[in-house]
Each structure stands twice: as structure tokens, then as C-alpha cells.
Amino acid sequence: MRTKQVYLDYAATTPIDPRVLKAMLPYLKEKFGNSISLYRLGQESKKALEKTRLIAAQAIKAISKEEIIFTSSATESNNFALKGIAFANQKRGKHIIISSIEHDCILKSALWLEKQGFKITQIKPDKYGLIDPKEIEKAIKKNTILVSIIHGNNEIGTIQPIEKIGDICQKKGVYFHTDAVQTFGKIPINVQKMKVNLLTASSHKIYGPKGAALLYIKKGTKIDPLLHGGAHEFGLRSSTVNIPAIIGFGKAIEICQKQMKTETKKLIQLRDQLIKGILKKIPQSHLNGHPKKRLPNNANFWFSFIEGESIITSLDEHGIAASTGSACSSESLKPSHVLLSCGLRPEYAHGSLRLTLGRWTTQKDINYVLNVLPKVIKNLREISPFKL
Amino acid sequence: MYNKKVLQHFKNPHNFGKIPNADGEGQVGNIVCGDVMNLYLKIGKNKKEEEIIKEIKFETFGCVAAIATSSIITDIAKGKTIAEAIKLNKDNIIDTLEELPPVKIHCSVLAIDALQEAIYEYLKKNKKTIPQELEKHHQRIQNEKKMIEKKYAGWIE
Numbered sequence: 001m002r003t004k005q006v007y008l009d010y011a012a013t014t015p016i017d018p019r020v021l022k023a024m025l026p027y028l029k030e031k032f033g034n035s036i037s038l039y040r041l042g043q044e045s046k047k048a049l050e051k052t053r054l055i056a057a058q059a060i061k062a063i064s065k066e067e068i069i070f071t072s073s074a075t076e077s078n079n080f081a082l083k084g085i086a087f088a089n090q091k092r093g094k095h096i097i098i099s100s101i102e103h104d105c106i107l108k109s110a111l112w113l114e115k116q117g118f119k120i121t122q123i124k125p126d127k128y129g130l131i132d133p134k135e136i137e138k139a140i141k142k143n144t145i146l147v148s149i150i151h152g153n154n155e156i157g158t159i160q161p162i163e164k165i166g167d168i169c170q171k172k173g174v175y176f177h178t179d180a181v182q183t184f185g186k187i188p189i190n191v192q193k194m195k196v197n198l199l200t201a202s203s204h205k206i207y208g209p210k211g212a213a214l215l216y217i218k219k220g221t222k223i224d225p226l227l228h229g230g231a232h233e234f235g236l237r238s239s240t241v242n243i244p245a246i247i248g249f250g251k252a253i254e255i256c257q258k259q260m261k262t263e264t265k266k267l268i269q270l271r272d273q274l275i276k277g278i279l280k281k282i283p284q285s286h287l288n289g290h291p292k293k294r295l296p297n298n299a300n301f302w303f304s305f306i307e308g309e310s311i312i313t314s315l316d317e318h319g320i321a322a323s324t325g326s327a328c329s330s331e332s333l334k335p336s337h338v339l340l341s342c343g344l345r346p347e348y349a350h351g352s353l354r355l356t357l358g359r360w361t362t363q364k365d366i367n368y369v370l371n372v373l374p375k376v377i378k379n380l381r382e383i384s385p386f387k388l
Numbered sequence: 389m390y391n392k393k394v395l396q397h398f399k400n401p402h403n404f405g406k407i408p409n410a411d412g413e414g415q416v417g418n419i420v421c422g423d424v425m426n427l428y429l430k431i432g433k434n435k436k437e438e439e440i441i442k443e444i445k446f447e448t449f450g451c452v453a454a455i456a457t458s459s460i461i462t463d464i465a466k467g468k469t470i471a472e473a474i475k476l477n478k479d480n481i482i483d484t485l486e487e488l489p490p491v492k493i494h495c496s497v498l499a500i501d502a503l504q505e506a507i508y509e510y511l512k513k514n515k516k517t518i519p520q521e522l523e524k525h526h527q528r529i530q531n532e533k534k535m536i537e538k539k540y541a542g543w544i545e
Contacts, residue, residue, distance in 0.1 A: 305449060306449065307422075307423070307449060307450050307451050307454075309451040309452055310398070310450070310451055310452055310455060313390070313395070313398060313452045314399075317399060326451070327422065328423070328450065328451030328452075328453075328454075333491065346422060347422055350422055382404070382405075383401060383404045383446075383447060383448055383455060384447060384448065384449045385415075385424055385425070385426040385447035385448065385449055386424075386449055
């Protein structure tokens, strides 16, 4: 039995912080009340929910806590942002701008809206995955109602110039949404500076439980709900509120806010060691994404002559958990749309590897990967018909 | 997603590498996901003086299933007469590996194609009769190969 376990897929999901679990437990046990019930048990849940709403609002510098709507997932928040804005504002226009490197839940929501008669423009990034705000400015038309650009890319880690894009959208009077799932909790978020009308953040990427996320909706933004019913969340998201998960989310936010400076510093230091080490030790290895403007915990590479699913499976044999943008790892057998959008050829995208660090990544883990990965790549290249 | 047998072959692939001066060589690529496989044969004779696959090796660019099916086809084909080897199909591979995820079945086709192509080349080079089935198979593979070579232009020496 191997004992070594190195988890380097924190961008996929994170383990729950023990402090978060502890905060949740009472709400799974004795404090089980429905937050809209009028008796004490229900009101206790309501109070805890509103306290969490305030924590979330303060973390992103929202003006009031009523601008925070809790949802079940980032996928829901992103669907809500796109479809909710589209349907509520279609009399004003039917044009929506997104980037070509959005998460699937934005991309597929947009494609679905296209089928409903909306017009979608996809802005392509440069080879580092960076979106040029000028391209967005050029794409905004009279009938544009929404711009949605991912803050930190989940695959290649590139961080977009959100404030500049926000300036443009504000000037042009267009709603602006950003998917901040990967940046929230890792770098400071200020919705006022970013000039966003909507922002998505998720719990399970920041050591909170799965099943909780939020959509920030700036006061005065015209949006339709996705879920109709008992008028929870100010009538914008009906559904019995998942109190334990949201309490956990709130605790996770508090911890991130408190530790952000030291935690981010540590992550950047380990990430840079990892990137430098891999590029040095492995011939024909290349970094995907921006060399500087990237998430503190993201490293993404491509290796020529080999395929990503083989790399992942070999690493798994050594106890290392990672991910790839290779076609062979997807049900659709298409390589990552993000890598292709950055101009990477499909055969190169096949050989991609994403390593994402987190709260419990240690120096030892990085050393271990730097020891194992070159061997894994070498072995696979020996089997490959293409040689160095 | 993979069973033990597939993973064993992936971790410790049998017969990988190149045979210098091979009697037959099959190069195939699968257009669906971009896997590429080379298969090399040495032909010998058994006691009945029938031609058999004496030695077989592979080189593969691809996923876990592509590498595992490459390894297994070399095991299955080794020692078989040419007549027997021509009759092998993807089910022989899948049965031996016990199962493959449905999305990976095409990888087993790749391994069969490589074997058929290597046999085809051997027969052609030595001016031997080529069964009609094998000829048809060859035509289809060649068409697919043209597409792959376009895609991997920068890599193939």
C-alpha cells in the first residue's frame, strides 16, 4: 500500500476546513429550523443566515448585505446571472458578450440563450489567456445588455483586468458580471472598484462545503429569478435555504479573509518553485497561461509527445491528484476550449497538466512532485512514437 | 474508470519499443482523439512451416486505454499464424481486458488497425497474396491516416 497522498487539484474542489465543519455541525443537528419559520427554531436559523450574508457582503465590499443571494452552486449562480439578466432586460436588447475562455456553465448558458434568440459575442484572449478590454469596448453595441468575463481562469489561471472592463461597461451602461470562483478567498475582491453588477463565488473552492455559493447582485440591477416558489432570498431564489452549507460557507469566508495575506504569499512561493522546477527539469515543457498575472495557486503546463490522461493516471499511481485538458479525459473527446482559445494546437492541448495548490500543500509535496513528474513524463515518452 | 487489468497493462506495458529492420510495420492514428500508434513485426515459422508472428513491439502516443490496448494486442498476436492474426478484432482485445469504458472502445480499434497494417505491409513487401478483407481494411486506414498526418505535420520526422 502506498501511503503518500499529494492533492494538487484544489481548483476542482477543496477539503473542508475542520473549523468550518465545527461551525456547521449544530445546524445539521439541533439548529435544524427552516429560516422562514416564525418560531424560535426557525428564527435562529434566519439570524445565522443573515449574519453570514453580512460576512459575505463585507468580504467583497458590497454596500448592503441584501445584495448577496445564496445559491446552491457556482453553476447555478452563473446560470442565474446570464439567464436572469437576459430575460429581464430583453426589451432593451438581446446582445451578450462573454469571453471564449469562460467556464462551461457560462459558455453553455450563453449557447442556450442563443437558441432562445439572443446574440452572443465571444471575445478571444491572447496566447496568455488575457482579454483585451479594448476588444470588449469594440464589441459593445446599442443592444448589448450584459458582459460576463471570468476573473481568474479555472484552467490556466490567468487573471483578467476586471477593473478596466468594469470601467468600460459602466461608461457604456451595460451590466457586467464576473465569475470570481477561483479568485474569491485568494485575492482581495472589491465589487465597487471592479464596477461589477454581478459576481459569482463558491464555497467548496475555499474549504467550505459543497452545495453553497453566492451571486452578488448590485442594488437596482434588473434580474429575473430562475427558481420561483416560496420567495426565499428576497424572492430572487425560492427554495428552502441550505442553512448548514451556507453557515459553513460563511465560516470559510471568515478564515480566508483572516489568512489571505500569509496564505497567498505561501501559495505564490510554492507555485513559483513548482513552475521553475518543472520547466527546468523536464525538456520540452511549457507553461500555459500568463507568467505573472495568474492565480496564486495555479500551475498549468503542456508536454510534447505525450497525452494528459496517461500523465494523470501515472501520477495517481504515485498518489498525486491532478487534472488535464486533454480530449481523452473528457466524455466529448474534445480538448479544452480554453487551451484551444489561447491558440494551442489540439495535439499540444492533449499533453496538458494542471496542478493547483491549496491550504495544506507543503514544501515536501512540491519536492515530491518535482521528483516524480520528470520520471512519469520520461516513461511515457519512451512509449511514444514521437521522440525528443 | 479503468479496471485492474487495463491499469496493469498501462503501468507495465508489454513489448513496447521499436524493432529495427522489422518485417512489417503498421502506423495508424485515430482521428477521433488524436492517438497515434506504431506496430512492428518480425515474422518466423512454426513447426508446420506456417508463417507466424515471432516478435511484436509497439510505440503509442495516447491515453491509458490506447497504451493498454497496444500492450494487449502484442500479447494476443505473438505466436499466432498470419492467417489467425488477420482474423483478430476489437472484441478479442476487449474480452481479454474484461472491459473498457464505452468512450474508449475506439482505442481498441486502433490497436487492431495497427496490427492489420503491419501484416499488410509484410505481405505487400514480400509480394504475397493479400486477402480481400485486408485490402479493404487497408484502404480505409490509409484515408484516415492522411487526415492524421496533416494534423501532426510538425512532429513526424
